[in-house]
Amino acid sequence: MKLLLHTCCAPCSVYCIDSLAEEGIKPVVYWYNPNIHPYTEYKARRDCLKEYTKQIGIESIFEEEYGLVPFCKVAVQDLENRCGNYCYPVRLEKTAKYAKEHGYDAFSTTLLVSPYQKHELICEIAEKLAKQYDIPFLYRDFRVGFCEGQAKAREIGLYMQKYCGCIFSEEIRYYCHNQAKLDVAMDLKTIKEEKPQVKRIENKEDYIDLLLDADPSKASIMKYLQDSDVYGLKLNDEIISLAVILHIDNKTLELKNLVTKKEYRNKGYAKRLLKHLCGNYKQKYDKMLVGTTENNIPFYVKQGFDKYEKTIKNYFIDNYDKEIKDGELICTDMIYYSKDLKKK
Numbered sequence: 001m002k003l004l005l006h007t008c009c010a011p012c013s014v015y016c017i018d019s020l021a022e023e024g025i026k027p028v029v030y031w032y033n034p035n036i037h038p039y040t041e042y043k044a045r046r047d048c049l050k051e052y053t054k055q056i057g058i059e060s061i062f063e064e065e066y067g068l069v070p071f072c073k074v075a076v077q078d079l080e081n082r083c084g085n086y087c088y089p090v091r092l093e094k095t096a097k098y099a100k101e102h103g104y105d106a107f108s109t110t111l112l113v114s115p116y117q118k119h120e121l122i123c124e125i126a127e128k129l130a131k132q133y134d135i136p137f138l139y140r141d142f143r144v145g146f147c148e149g150q151a152k153a154r155e156i157g158l159y160m161q162k163y164c165g166c167i168f169s170e171e172i173r174y175y176c177h178n179q180a181k182l183d184v185a186m187d188l189k190t191i192k193e194e195k196p197q198v199k200r201i202e203n204k205e206d207y208i209d210l211l212l213d214a215d216p217s218k219a220s221i222m223k224y225l226q227d228s229d230v231y232g233l234k235l236n237d238e239i240i241s242l243a244v245i246l247h248i249d250n251k252t253l254e255l256k257n258l259v260t261k262k263e264y265r266n267k268g269y270a271k272r273l274l275k276h277l278c279g280n281y282k283q284k285y286d287k288m289l290v291g292t293t294e295n296n297i298p299f300y301v302k303q304g305f306d307k308y309e310k311t312i313k314n315y316f317i318d319n320y321d322k323e324i325k326d327g328e329l330i331c332t333d334m335i336y337y338s339k340d341l342k343k344k
């Protein structure tokens, strides 16, 4: 198969190229990323990919377009939705068009490897373009090899970027992240002063109302609550966060519910509770799973749930009476990640 593989950077290409090779597919790498800013970063990622493809003997095409101005003009009109409105479509459309015009059998993208990207949205856009340009989109859920690919990239010394690409993601990575760190530091100071404690909860059903904030079906909660361990973070005689942990087998756990009271959210309490529990459970267990919606993947990846496991298609449609929304997102699929509890 003659495959044109849109490639965002060398580290993300590692697993994609390796796993395609196992299927007997040797893709042609296609660089078109006007979303990467500033220019020094654009150049670092591009040059690293040039070098890497040369080293491994993979043909590559580089479309030179450093698109700061056009990108920003469009992105600022709707910053929240810039990925789906502009960044994904502009790159995938150029790839699909090039593939069609140059006799490829299909196109795909390394964006499918990253748990930080909006996976479903990328597929949706790519499928539309496949119809529009009459060329198949080759879908692979490369997320399963994200950690493996990143580890290999580090080992062979590839340039590892620290943020997604655009100047807005750079702001989130450095400016907001530092701000968040400051907030967390302040919160931890407060936490230290007020000495919150982790408590095992026996009267589990008394906390249904709070659990419903994270899983809006009582029937669903009742299916796992009795067989699970429930822990709470107690602050000044009040349980402010809850975690529900189900034992799957003697090496595996599943985090079924993690929730914080509204007035205490975004202060690092759930993270603190989860970290404490993972630390305790690692004595006996190897792995903790979590099933989540697309919006919450970045949160869990940051907590070490960085291994993609599986997707249950239409889970929220098939298991809930009402439409479930997470912010603006209508929940459809349940996506599972896991954390290696033994990993340092």
Ligand code: SF4
Pocket (backbone or CB within 6 Å): 035, 036, 082, 083, 087, 088, 164, 165, 166, 167, 168, 169
């Ligand atoms: S965050 Fe990443 S995917 Fe979204 S617009 Fe910026 S570069 Fe593109």
